[in-house]
Amino acid sequence: MIAVATPAVKPDIVETLRGLLCIVFGLAACQVAPGTSDVEQGITPPPPVTALILLSSGTTTFNDTQVGATSNTLTFGVRASATTSGSVTINSIGYSCGDYTITATLPGYADRYCESTCFTGGLVCPVGTICSNDDYYFTAVFHPSLAATTSCVLTVNTTAGSPTLTLSGTGLPPPIHVSAGPGSINFGGVRINTASTGVGVTVTNTGGQTATISSVGASGGFNVSGNTGAHGLGAGASEGFSVTCNPTAIGGLNGNLTIQSNDPSTPTINIPLSCSGIDSSLAISPSPAVLPTIRVGESEMQNITLTNMGGAATSIQAVTVTGMTMVSAPPPGTVLGASGGAATVTVAFDGQAAGDTSGVLHVDYDNGKSVETQVSARAVATSLSLSPDGDVDFGPICAGQSHSLDFSLIATDEGAFALTSVSTPDAPFTITTPTLPATVQGSAANTIKLTAVAAPTSPGDLLASFELATDIPGADPHVIKLHVLGLDAGVNGPPQVDLGGNLLNQTSLGQRVEISNCTDTPVTITSVNISGTDAVDFAVVDQPDDLTIMPAASAKWLVVLDPHTLGEKSAEFNANFDGGTTVVPLIGEGLSDDITAGGDAGTDKSSYYACSTGKPVALWPLGLALLLLRRRRR
Secondary structure (H helix, E strand, C coil): CEEECCCCCCCCHHHHHHHHHHHHHCHHHHCCCCCCCCCCCCCCCCCECCCEEEECCCCCECCCEECCCCCCCEEEEEEECCCCCEEEEEEEEECCCCCEEEECCCCEEEEEEEEEEECCCCCCCCCEEEEEEECEEEEEEECCCCCCEEEEEEEEEECCECCEEEEEEEEECCCCCEEEECCCEEEEEEECCCCCCCEEEEEEECCCCCEEEEEEEECCCEEEECCCCCEEECCCCEEEEEEEECCCCCEEEEEEEEEEECCCCCCEEEEEEEEEEECCCEEEECCCEECCCEECCCEEEEEEEEEECCCCCEEEEEEEECCCEEEECCCCCEEECCCCCEEEEEEEEECCCCEEEEEEEEEEECCCEEEEEEEEEEEECCCEEEECCCEEEEEEEECCCCEEEEEEEEECCCCCEEEEEECCCCCCEEEECCCCCEEECHHHCCCEEEEEEECCCCCEEEEEEEEEEECCCCCCCEEEEEEEEEECCEEECCCCEEEEEEECCCCCCCEEEEEEEECCCCEEEEEEEEECCCHHHEEEEECCCCCEECCCCEEEEEEEECCCCCEEEEEEEEEEECCEEEEEEEEEEEECCCCCCECCCCCCCCCCEECCCCCCCCCCCHHHCCCCCEECEC
16 A cells, blocks of 8 residues: 655645656655755645644543542543644643642644555555544542642633643541641731730631640740630631730740640641840831731731820931831821820832731830831632532433532632622523621632523524622633533434544544433343444443433443544444334544654644655556655654
8 A cells, every 4th residue: 555645735846746756666766865954845834724623532630639649640632623634732831739740741742643554455546535533631639728629721722722621639538637827927016025916826727627726825024815625626627816916034945835646747836936125115016017918919007006104295307117018107297295296107018929928117215215016918819619619511301301510619729709699690590609798718628609500492403601700819610611502302322423533443432322212111232242344443332230211310320432444433333122123323433643743733844745656556657646645744
C-alpha cells in the first residue's frame, strides 16, 4: 500500500514529472533535497482544525484525600476532531481554585493527520483514508485545605474553542489538628502600670475529632483571658482568647502565649508577644489599634483617641502613620487640656491582598517628646465553591417525569459572603433556594443548599442556565449551565454513543449506554448484543446487576471500542426486551499509531510532506500515474 497525501497547493509541472518518475523508477527519483522549504516544494502547511474533543478517563473526581495531603493524579487530553486534519494549539488552561493544581506544557499541540490510500489491489485504485492523532495531555492533582467537597472548573483555551472541564474532590479532616492565630503580637508602646488594649487570639480544631486543650497561658508581663484550663474543643470548632500587655517598667518586654493540646503533630503552640513600657502623659487608645478584619477589596477605618493624662496642657506637634492611610489628625499646634483633654486620629486600611498589615502611629508633642503605638489590620480572601459546577447534565429523563439535583455552596477561603440572589432558569428547569440573602461562613463552616429540578415535557436536548449573585467584592455572577435529554414514551436510549478514536487492537476507555424506561410498567432487558457493519470492533464489557428497569428509571451498560482495521467504525447496540428492541448507534474510529516518519510538533523539519513509493500490482500507463507524496508528521 502506498499513502498519497493531497497538498493544499497543486504542484507545478516539474513536481508532477518528478512524481511520475517516482512511480516508475523508485524512491531515489522522489527524494527531496535536505532543507528544501515548503514553499519551494509547493506545499502549504495544514490549516488549523475547527473542532476538538476533550479527553478524560471517564472520571473527573479525585479520591477522597486528607487535608494537607495530595491526591491521586488524573490525566486529561485534547484531541483534534475527526471533522478535518490539522492542528489545535492549546494556549492556556484557566482556573481559579487554590486546592487544585494543573500541570501542563504550554503552548501545546494536538494534531491529526489523514492520508489517502491507494494501490491496495487491482488495476482500479480504491481510495480510502487512514488517520493518526497526536493528542495533548495535562494532569491535575487535588490538595485540600478544607474538610469539604469542592469543585473546580477548568477552561481549556485553544485555537479550536474553549471547552470546560469540572473537577471535584472531597477533603477529609485529619483526626486532630489544632492551630492558632495570629502568629505573633506586637503591642507597641504601652504606658507603664496600665493594661494595653486586648488583642484577640483564635484557636481552631480543624480535625475530625474533639481535641483536648490542656492549658493556655502567657509569660510574665502579659495576661490572657478566656477558657484557659483543660477542656475539649470539638471537631471544626474555634474559640477566642484576649491577650494584654501590662508593663511595670520602662523598656522592652517579650514573652509567649503558649497553647498545649493533644495534637500529635504540634502539641505546643507558641505565639511570640512583645511590647514596650513607656512613661508618657499622652495616652493612646486603643493601643495597640487592631482594625476589624475585612475581605479583599473592602476598606475599613479606625478612630484612635489621644488623651492628655498629665496635670498640664499638652501641645501636639505632628501625627504620622505608616502602613495605613491617614484620614484625619489634629493639626500641628493642637492643645490638649490638662487631665483629660483629647483629640481623634482616623486611619484607614484598604484590603488589596490577603494577609496581615501592620504600621505605627507616631505622635510628637511638647517639643521633643513622642509616643507611638502599633496599628494592625487583616484582609482575608473570599471565594465560593459550588458542587456540582460548570456544565451540569441531568442525563435522560422521560417527558412528563422530573429529576432533582442538590447543589452545595461553601466559602472555600476564610472570608464569608452572602448569597444575595439566584436567577430563574428557563423551562424545563426550576431552582429552589433558601431564604435570601443567606450567609455563607468562611472556611466551609456551613453549607448552603440549592435544589434544581428538570421536568421535560417533550423529547429532545434542552438547555438553560442560572446565575448566583453574591456580595463578594468585585466578583461577577457565578454561571451554571444545565442540560437534560427529554425522552419520548417507550424504552429509549441515547441518540448516539461516540467511542472516539483508538489505536488498532487496543481497547478504548468505556462509554455508558443508558437505556431508560419511559413506560408505566417495569421492563426487563432479556439480552443485549452489538450488530452492524463493524460490530466486531465493539464490545459490551459490563452490565447492571438488575436487568429490570422500573418506570422512569434507567440502566447502564459499558461499551468499548477495539478497532482491528483503520478508519471510521459504526455499529448498533441492541437492547432486547419483551415487546421490542431499542437500538443505539455506536461510532468510533481506528487510528494508526504513526502513518509517517517524523518528529514532534515544534521540531525543525524540511517539509510537512515526504515522498515514498511501493511496487504497484500492475504497470499503469504513465498517463494514469499519480503524484505520490506522504505528509511528514508535524
